[in-house]
Amino acid sequence: MVAGYPFFLLDELQTAVVLLDETLGVVYLNVAAETLLGVSARQVLGQPVAELAAEDVRYIDILRAALENFQPYVQHDMDIRLKHGGTAFVDSIVTPVEADGTSYALVEMVSTHRAQRIAMKQHLMSQYAANQAILGGLAHELKNPLGGIRGAAQLLEREFENPELQEYTQVIIGETDRLTTLLDRMMGHGPAQVLxxxxxxxxxxxxxxxxxxxxxxxxxxxxxxxxxxxxxxxxxxxxxxxxxxxxxxxxxxxxxxxxxxxxxxxxxxxxxxxxxxxxxxxxxxxxxxxxxxxxxxxxxxxxxxxxxxxxxxxxxxxxxxxxxxxxxxxxxxxxxxxxxxxxxxxxxxxxx
Ligand SMILES: Nc1ncnc2c1ncn2[C@@H]1O[C@H](COP(=O)(O)OP(=O)(O)O)[C@@H](O)[C@H]1O
Ligand SMILES: [Mg+2]
The missing domain is CATH 3.30.565.10 (Histidine kinase-like ATPase, C-terminal domain)
Structure with a gap:
């Protein structure tokens, strides 16, 4: 199947395209893939996929799964370790294809910009830290009056002649305790980390x-x-x-x-x-x-x-x-x- 196809068109694509056979041997890669992975087609054609990039067991599993289940797989935010050192950051799609009774895995890789990804994650983390700070402050403010309510309920309890009324103060005390524990958890108070x-x-x-x-x-x-x-x-x-x-x-x-x-x-x-x-x-x-x-x-x-x-x-x-x-x-x-x-x-x- 491989010969005779207008593969030169694939060389015009910005997307890196690699074709692997059933044994995960490299059948074809386009110019964008050569550039992305920093290898030349001459070196890697006919070689196992491990020659394309440093071995990533997880990705090899995905390639195998795509072929075995004959089902496409999408993998976002992959870090590919390159043969010559360095890392490529990509989104990848693996599509199984069949021709003349043979299965192939068609791998597309689109480079994602590391800086952009990191900025996104950092944004999430700082948003998260800001949330924590607001909640921590709020929780702190709420804890003091809760302490007051609990103390007052205890004093009240001692004044009651009728012990049945204690049922009510116990509800107040129980609920303020529950809220205090909740607020402690919101403030992130817990034992210090022990590594x-x-x-x-x-x-x-x-x-x-x-x-x-x-x-x-x-x-x-x-x-x-x-x-x-x-x-x-x-x-x-x-x-x-x-x-x-x-x-x-x-x-x-x-x-x-x-x-x-x-x-x-x-x-x-x-x-x-x-x-x-x-x-x-x-x-x-x-x-x-x-x-x-x-x-x-x-x-x-x-x-x-x-x-x-x-x-x-x-x-x-x-x-x-x-x-x-x-x-x-x-x-x-x-x-x-x-x-x-x-x-x-x-x-x-x-x-x-
Ligand atoms: N495995 C899950 N499947 C479906 N919904 C989930 C799952 N894990 C979390 N959630 C959703 O996320 C919410 C937040 O979870 P969490 O922070 O533990 O608070 P809580 O369990 O007190 O609601 C859950 O209420 C639930 O709606
Ligand atoms: Mg939960």
Missing amino acids: APLSVHEVTERVRALLAVDSTPGIHIATDYDPSIPDLVADVDQLIQVVLNVARNAVQAMAGKGNLLFRTRIRRNVTLGDQLHRLAAVIQIVDDGPGIPPNMQNQIFSPLVTGRPEGTGLGLSIAQSLVHGHGGSIECSSQAGKTVFSVIVPVQEGPE
């Missing part, structure tokens, strides 16, 4: 055990772990809190019936905030519940945003703060039947 080496699987397994206690028989929990992920230097309790907050939301969204998956992976060359990290650990929490309504998706990490009548809207906001405290970030993609939260934490790089 120690730990495996991401220690975190996911602890959360799994915690969920097993309160979840219903209709929820099935599965795991898909990459055992080769290096240890993190992190606060184990905080990461458990993060994964638990995210996983509890998933369980709640599935309303008693569905599948929850904990998946762990390594991600290479990730930009978090304005930092490029060579290696990050990713914990994904995947559920097949109804998904997050599209008009809520941009807001779920903001405090007090909730879709549940009994919700506080603090779970994800706290989780995001804790992960930011580790130099990481939580990302989310959601559609009906598939919601994926990715908790990304950079792996400290030791001396090489």
